[in-house]
Amino acid sequence: MDGPKVGVLALQGATEPHRLVLDALGATAVDVRTPEDLAAVDAVILPGGESTTISFLLDSSGLRVPLAERLADGLPALGTCAGMILLATEVLDGRPDQESLGAIDITVRRNAFGRQRDSFEADLAVAGLPDGPLHAVFIRAPAVERVGPGVEVLATVGDRPVLCRQGAVTVCSFHPELGDDLRLHQRFLEEI
Amino acid sequence: MASESAVTPTTGTFRVKRGLAEMLKGGVIMDVVDSEQAKIAEDAGAVAVMALERVPSDIRRDGGVARMSDPAMIEGIQAAVTIPVMAKARIGHFAEAQVLESLGVDFIDESEVLTPADEAHHIDKWAFTAPFVCGATNLGEALRRISEGAAMIRSKGEAGTGDVVQAVRHLRSILGDIRKIQVADSAELFDWAKKLQAPLPLVQEVAETGQLPVPLFCAGGLATPADASLVMQLGAQSVFVGSGIFKSEEPARRARAIVEATTHFRDAAIVAKVSRGLGEAIRGIQSSDVETRLEDRGW
Numbered sequence: 001m002d003g004p005k006v007g008v009l010a011l012q013g014a015t016e017p018h019r020l021v022l023d024a025l026g027a028t029a030v031d032v033r034t035p036e037d038l039a040a041v042d043a044v045i046l047p048g049g050e051s052t053t054i055s056f057l058l059d060s061s062g063l064r065v066p067l068a069e070r071l072a073d074g075l076p077a078l079g080t081c082a083g084m085i086l087l088a089t090e091v092l093d094g095r096p097d098q099e100s101l102g103a104i105d106i107t108v109r110r111n112a113f114g115r116q117r118d119s120f121e122a123d124l125a126v127a128g129l130p131d132g133p134l135h136a137v138f139i140r141a142p143a144v145e146r147v148g149p150g151v152e153v154l155a156t157v158g159d160r161p162v163l164c165r166q167g168a169v170t171v172c173s174f175h176p177e178l179g180d181d182l183r184l185h186q187r188f189l190e191e192i
Numbered sequence: 193m194a195s196e197s198a199v200t201p202t203t204g205t206f207r208v209k210r211g212l213a214e215m216l217k218g219g220v221i222m223d224v225v226d227s228e229q230a231k232i233a234e235d236a237g238a239v240a241v242m243a244l245e246r247v248p249s250d251i252r253r254d255g256g257v258a259r260m261s262d263p264a265m266i267e268g269i270q271a272a273v274t275i276p277v278m279a280k281a282r283i284g285h286f287a288e289a290q291v292l293e294s295l296g297v298d299f300i301d302e303s304e305v306l307t308p309a310d311e312a313h314h315i316d317k318w319a320f321t322a323p324f325v326c327g328a329t330n331l332g333e334a335l336r337r338i339s340e341g342a343a344m345i346r347s348k349g350e351a352g353t354g355d356v357v358q359a360v361r362h363l364r365s366i367l368g369d370i371r372k373i374q375v376a377d378s379a380e381l382f383d384w385a386k387k388l389q390a391p392l393p394l395v396q397e398v399a400e401t402g403q404l405p406v407p408l409f410c411a412g413g414l415a416t417p418a419d420a421s422l423v424m425q426l427g428a429q430s431v432f433v434g435s436g437i438f439k440s441e442e443p444a445r446r447a448r449a450i451v452e453a454t455t456h457f458r459d460a461a462i463v464a465k466v467s468r469g470l471g472e473a474i475r476g477i478q479s480s481d482v483e484t485r486l487e488d489r490g491w
Contacts, residue, residue, distance in 0.1 A: 049215050116208075122202070
């Protein structure tokens, strides 16, 4: 039997690593570039990439409104890096006209950890994740600066939240799809 | 509830370098010569900008020695945009690369567009924490650059011409040889390594995975949304557009159109829609007529 049909927003960015992880976990990965693609999925992943670019393409592709509507209706979503920025309610250091989808009540600062020379790998303790720390890759990563009521913080770097969840929406500053550790995706799929 | 995190961060790893290349996939990297152009590029949806003093078509026109850009100019562009900023060092000029790394440039392009500084050696890119992109015309060249530590490969094409034919030739050569290697048996792979002058373990990896160990982007002569669609369909994972944007009549519109065509490269109706009324493209020069073939630089 096929697993859930998980859309990967494929406007720009690291979509292929997410597809490979989904395949490995037995889910069906589908590229989402149009509103028709979106209508057919049971969950969605917003990948890493440049949030300014993806935001522009959300408008030009006509995906912004239907995606925001489905998220408001409880579509399970996982946002990594740029995906976290796009799903947040408020973005700092973005472009002035950069709109977000407002699916999780957090304020995110872009490039909060610095430029590429500050990009790093680290082992993270994740609340509720069994079998030890999660190896995480941070690329010009954003960080969460404000967490609304009802948002759970599941991991931090120093005092900065880097993995948060509210309802069906999970976001992280880092790239679980670039490591060999599939547990975050696994947990996401189990909850669809 | 937040849990205590045991964080021991490591910077500059190959995974982190290659990771940024992954993030740039499906996007357009645009050449810019000042912060005003950089902002236009960012507004148009560029995933990164390449900061340089003269675009390749001007380097070609002016002649002389082309070198790394003025650090003040690069810093001005870094201050103007929030997207990654790349800059070029001459082939083999590791001191220029060290300067670029110290500026916090996000990706260093060891580029044949500048005048080479070493006739035999490329930069040892493993010695850097900044990621490097290098040009290649064929699979052997690509694998040699990767063995030296490149985290991204781009086709060379023939920069500054507005003629896409060389970029197509290079992409077809790289991807065609990858397809051939995939059906080679294990004994034949030794011969491929010899023929390509590339390390055997990399040749074996390509045979197994069917792709380069790092992302493959396309550069050199792209000028239109349809050019972007063409090279993406051939197998490029992103595109660099150099002279093609700011040497055209309406740079901002053309830039947006190329960004949309790169995302929707398989959807000809969208490529048609964004191609309408863009004004004059870069006038260009047929690549067979150029006096200096930049693609021949590098070894």
